[in-house]
Amino acid sequence: MSSTQSPAKQSAGNSNSSWLDNFFEITARGSTTAREIRGGIVTFFTMAYIIVLNPLILGFAPDMNGDFLGGGPGDGSNLPAIAAGTALVAGVMSILMGVVANYPLALAAGLGLNAFVAFSIASQMTWHDAMGLVVLEGLIILVLVLTGFRQAVFKAVPTQLKVAISVGIGLFIALIGFVDSGFVRRTATGPVPVELGTGGFLAGWPTFVFIIGLVLLVTLWVRKVKGAILIAIIATTILAIIIEALAKVGPQVDGDTVNPTGWNLNVPAMPETLFGIPALSTLGQFSLLGSFRNAGLVAAFLLIFTLMLADFFDTMGTMTAIGAEADLLDENGIPPRTDKILVVDSLAAAAGGAAAVSSNTSYIESASGVGEGARTGLASVVTGVLFLLSMLFAPLVRIIPSEAAVPALVLVGFLMMQQVKEIEWDDLEIAIPAFLTIVLMPYTYSITAGIGAGFIAYVLIKIVRGKAAAIHPLMWLVSVLFVLYFAIDPISAVLTG
Numbered sequence: 001m002s003s004t005q006s007p008a009k010q011s012a013g014n015s016n017s018s019w020l021d022n023f024f025e026i027t028a029r030g031s032t033t034a035r036e037i038r039g040g041i042v043t044f045f046t047m048a049y050i051i052v053l054n055p056l057i058l059g060f061a062p063d064m065n066g067d068f069l070g071g072g073p074g075d076g077s078n079l080p081a082i083a084a085g086t087a088l089v090a091g092v093m094s095i096l097m098g099v100v101a102n103y104p105l106a107l108a109a110g111l112g113l114n115a116f117v118a119f120s121i122a123s124q125m126t127w128h129d130a131m132g133l134v135v136l137e138g139l140i141i142l143v144l145v146l147t148g149f150r151q152a153v154f155k156a157v158p159t160q161l162k163v164a165i166s167v168g169i170g171l172f173i174a175l176i177g178f179v180d181s182g183f184v185r186r187t188a189t190g191p192v193p194v195e196l197g198t199g200g201f202l203a204g205w206p207t208f209v210f211i212i213g214l215v216l217l218v219t220l221w222v223r224k225v226k227g228a229i230l231i232a233i234i235a236t237t238i239l240a241i242i243i244e245a246l247a248k249v250g251p252q253v254d255g256d257t258v259n260p261t262g263w264n265l266n267v268p269a270m271p272e273t274l275f276g277i278p279a280l281s282t283l284g285q286f287s288l289l290g291s292f293r294n295a296g297l298v299a300a301f302l303l304i305f306t307l308m309l310a311d312f313f314d315t316m317g318t319m320t321a322i323g324a325e326a327d328l329l330d331e332n333g334i335p336p337r338t339d340k341i342l343v344v345d346s347l348a349a350a351a352g353g354a355a356a357v358s359s360n361t362s363y364i365e366s367a368s369g370v371g372e373g374a375r376t377g378l379a380s381v382v383t384g385v386l387f388l389l390s391m392l393f394a395p396l397v398r399i400i401p402s403e404a405a406v407p408a409l410v411l412v413g414f415l416m417m418q419q420v421k422e423i424e425w426d427d428l429e430i431a432i433p434a435f436l437t438i439v440l441m442p443y444t445y446s447i448t449a450g451i452g453a454g455f456i457a458y459v460l461i462k463i464v465r466g467k468a469a470a471i472h473p474l475m476w477l478v479s480v481l482f483v484l485y486f487a488i489d490p491i492s493a494v495l496t497g
Contacts, residue, residue, distance in 0.1 A: 020033055020378060021033070024036070024098075024102055024376040024377055024378045025102065025376060026375070026376050026378065029326075029328070029375040029376055030327075030375060031373060031374070031375040031376060032373075033378070035226075035372065035373030035374065035375075036104075036373075036374055036375070036376055036378040036379045036382065037378070037379075037382050038226075038227050038229075038230050038369075038372050038373065038374075039104060039369035039370065039372040039373050039374025039375075039379040039382075040106075040369055040374065040378065040379035040380065040381065040382025040383045040386070041230055041369075041382060041383075041386065042229045042230050042233065042368050042369045042371075042372045042374075042408060043104075043106050043363075043365060043366050043368055043369030043374070043379060043380075043383045044106070044382070044383045044386040044387065045230075045233050045368075045400060045405050045408075046365040046368040046369075046405045046406070046408050046409065047090075047106060047108055047363055047365045047366075047383070048390065048400060048405070049180075049265050049266070049402050049405070050086060050090065050108045050109055050111070051083050051086055051087050051090075051387075051390055052083070052265050052266060053111070053265060054082065054083070054086045054108075054109045054114055054357060054358065055078075055079040055080075055082035055083045055086065056079070057114050057115055057118050058082055058114060058117070058118050058357070058358060059078050059079045059082050061118035061119055061122055061123075062122075062123075063122040063123065063125065063126050063127045063130065064122070064123060064124060064125055064126060064294065065126060067126065067127060068127070069082060069122075069127045069282065069285075069356060070082055070281055070282050070285070070356070071281065080276075080278070080279055081279040081280065081281045081282050082282055082356075082357060084278035084279055084280055084282075084391050085280060085282040085283060085355045085356060085357040086108065086109050086357045087278075087387045087388065087390045087391045088278075088280065088283075088355065088387075088388065088391060089108075089109070089348070089351050089352050089355045089357055089360050090106070090107060090108035090109065090360065090384070090387040091384045091385065091386075091387030091388035091390075091391075092351070092384065092388075093107040093108075093344065093347070093348040093351060093360055093384070094106040094107050094108075094380045094381070094383045094384030094387060095380065095381050095384035095385065095388075096344050096347070096348075096384075097341070097344045097345075097362075097377065097380045097384075098376075098377030098378060098379070098380030098381035098382075098383075098384065099377060099381065100340050100343070100344055100377075101337045101340040101341040101343075101344055101377060102336075102337060102376055102377035103319070103322070103323075103328075103335065103336070103337065103340075103341050103376075103377055103380065104322060104326060104366060104369055104370055104374040104375060104376060104377065104379040104380055105318070105319060105322050105341065105362050105363070105366045105380060106362075106363050106365070106366045106369075106379075106380050106383040106384065107344075107345065107348045107360050107361060107362050107363060108360055108361075108363055108387070109352055109357050109358045109359070109360055109361075110311070110314070110352075110358065110359050110360065110361035113307065113310060113311065113358060113359045113361065114358040114359075116306070116307070116310075117130055117131075117134060117307075117358045117359070118358075120303070121133060121291075121303055121307075124294065124295045124299065124303075125290065125291050125294035125295050126287070126290065126294065127285065127356065128285055128286055128287040128290060128356075129287050129290035129291040129293075129294050129295070130291065131285060131286035131287075131353045131354070131356045131358075132286040132287040132288040132289065132290055132291055132353065133291040133300065133303060133304060133307070133353070134286075134307065134349065134350075134352060134353030134358060134359045135286055135288060135350045135353035135354055136288065136291075136304060136353075137304050137307040137308050137311065137349060137350075137353070137359065138311075138346055138347065138348070138349030138350025138351070138352070138353060138359065139346075139350050140304065140308060141308055141311060141312060141345075141346040141349060142343065142346035142347060142350065144312075144346075145339065145342045145343050145346050146343070148339075150312065150316075150342050151338055151339055151342065152474055153312075153316075153474050153477075153478055154316050154334070154338065155332065155334060156472040156473075156474040156475050156478075157316075157455075157475070158430065158458070159332055159333040160422065160423050160424065160430045160434060161430065161433060161434060161437065161454055161455075161458060162320050162324075162333040163324070163333065163419050163420075163422045163423055163434070164423060164433070164434035164435075164437040164438050164454060165316075165317040165320055165321065165437055165447075165450070165451060165454070166317075166320055166321035166324045166325070166416055166419050167416060167417055167419050167420045167423075167434075167438050168317075168437050168438040168439070168440070168441035168442070168447070168450045169317055169318065169321040169364055169416060169441060169447060170321065170367075170412070170413045170414070170415070170416025170417045170419075171413060171417065171438060171439075171441060171442045172364070172413075172441040172442045172445070172447065172450075173364050173365070173367065173409045173412060173413050173416075174409060174410050174412075174413025174414065174417075174442075175413075175442040175445075176406070176409055177406035177407065177408075177409035177410040177413065178406075178410065179194075180264050180265075180402045180403070180406045180409075181206070181207055181210035181264070181402070181403050181406050181407075182197065182198075182203075182204060182206055182207040182210070182261070182264065182403070183196070183197065183202065183207055183210060183211070184196065184197075185197060185198060185260075198260055198261065203260075203261050204249070204260070204261025204262070205243050205244075205247055205249050205261070206240075206249065206261065206262065206263050206264065206401065206403045207261070207403070208243075209236055209239055209240045209243065209401070209403045209404060210236075210403040210404075210406065210407060212236060212239060213232055213233070213235075213236035213239075213403070213404055213407040214407040214410060214411075216231075216232045216235060216236065216407075217229060217232035217407045217408065217411055218411065220232060221411060227372070228372070229368060229371060229372045229408045229411070230372060232407060232408070233400065233404055233405055233407075233408065236403075236404035236407070237268060237399060237400050237401070237404040239404075240263075240268035240401050240403065240404050241268045241269065241270065241399065243268075244263070244267060244268050244269050245269070249261070249262055249263060249267075250262050250263070250267060251263050251265075251267050252264055263401050263402075263403065264401070264402045264403060265401065265402045266399065266400060266401045266402065267401070268399055268400065268401045268404070269399070270399065271399065275392060275393060276392065276393075277392075278391040278392065282355060282356035282357060283354070283355050283356070284354065284355075284356075285356040286353055286354055286356060291303070298495045299492070302488065302491070302492050302495070305484075305485075305488075306485065306488055307359065309448065309481060309482070309485045310448045311345075311349055311359060311361055313447070313448050313451045313452070314361055314362070314447045314448055315341075315342065315345045315361055315362045316451070317447050317450075317451055318361075318362045318363070318364045318366075318447070319335050319338070319341050319342075319345075319362060320333060320335065321364060321367065321416060322335075322362075322364070322366055322367055322370055323335035323336075324416070324419055325367050325370045325371070325412070325415060325416055326370045326374070326375050327375075328375065341362075345361060345362050348360035348361060348362075349361065364447075365409065366379075366380075366383075367409075367412040367415075367416065368408040368409060368411075368412050369383070370412070371408065371411060371412045371415055420438070428461065429458070429461050429462065429465065429467075430458070432457055432461060433453075433454040433455070433457040433458040433461065434454065436450070436453040436454050436457050437450045437451060437453065437454030438450070440453045440454075448485075449486075451482075452482035452485060452486060453482075455475065455478055455479045455482055456479050456482055456483060458475065458479075459471055459475055459476065459479040
């Protein structure tokens with residue numbers, strides 16, 4: 001054997017996993033197979049709540065005829081089928097993202113988008129029509145990707161505004177973590193919209209579990225312990241199971257009973273069974289053009305436009321934030337294989353509608369896996385495989401309470417916040433749009449709202465300062481679209497009234 005043999009070939013002779021290294025460029029991106037697997041597992045744990053939450057949002061919302069998704073009577077009996085469909089599409093599309101785009105970005109049914117579908121779209125048409133509209137939205141975005149329009153818009157955004165998007169998303173996911181844990185809550189009455197715990201005080205065992213998990217995670221992280229996030233999630237879940245067994249805390253909502261200090265989503269108790277055959281009865285429950293018949297041409301187009309704009313820019317912000325955290329962006333703030341990332345994301349939107357589980361989109365919770373060290377698509381493949389396995393082992397997924405998983409979001413929010421130093425705060429032309437982008441994401445609980453406000457402010461300030469000629473034509477176009485997006489309700493009322 002020649003002494004000049006390449007490192008890759010030497011690795012091939014010494015490692016059974018070298019083909020993974022070559023295919024996913026693991027070593028080239030400064031990662032290891034073990035880190036990718038850990039990152040994929042952590043991302044799954046921080047996203048697994050969607051298997052429970054998506055059915056709860058979609059399964060109890062009646063359509064215009066009073067029917068429920070999946071053919072259920074509205075008593076929850078259709079939830080397992082929605083959960084299975086949710087896991088199936090999330091698994092397949094996450095694997096596709098990993099294999100095709102080689103990016104550490106997992107996908108699942110979009111929160112916010114699913115609520116919009118359930119309560120704003122389905123109320124105007126049948127469930128089959130609503131899901132057909134979601135399919136159309138995904139196909140339209142796919143056309144925009146294949147024609148290069150979506151990528152062109154992304155490249156037209158100033159680099160520092162992309163940084164602001166990443167920072168804003170960091171604050172947003174940290175807030176999600178604090179809210180889901182009960183550390184921050186909405187106020188029932190009072191002069192402020194949110195408060196610390198209940199009545200200004202921390203209360204309840206679930207919040208205690210979150211605090212212990214966050215303390216443990218920070219301790220492990222600053223000590224540079226490998227697998228810190230995964231270790232913290234597992235250890236905190238064990239603690240939660242013990243606490244539930246002794247204290248019988250129960251869920252926050254159980255039928256008509258509300259327990260403010262209960263577990264937010266999953267109650268951490270060992271299930272009676274760990275295995276179940278998934279029902280996939282929601283697959284194919286969509287009507288491609290029925291929405292135009294029931295809701296009317298104008299209303300259907302407005303609904304598609306609203307879905308499309310939210311999907312379009314949520315993904316742009318998410319993939320930028322993930323790339324920044326993983327140090328994968330080029331000098332212009334653009335991730336590798338951007339076109340492939342966007343193609344898979346567009347297909348995911350259509351696939352979610354075709355499976356009748358709402359539009360699927362890229363998840364910012366993928367940042368938790370990146371925080372664990374993930375840098376390649378192998379992590380997404382691991383996450384996807386776990387989603388597929390969860391179809392069979394759904395009871396096992398329900399063991400992990402969100403209070404044990406969301407400390408990872410708080411830590412990753414901090415890591416993403418560190419990028420704020422790259423913004424030139426003395427330059428008002430970028431500082432004000434960046435500020436609005438950053439603060440409005442958590443304040444409005446919407447990535448799209450933050451991006452839209454930042455874009456509009458950027459164009460406005462350029463105009464005011466006499467620099468309109470310096471604005472990229474696509475920034476003009478997108479800003480106008482965002483103005484329409486923010487004014488969608490009065491426009492809809494005028495056109496349909």
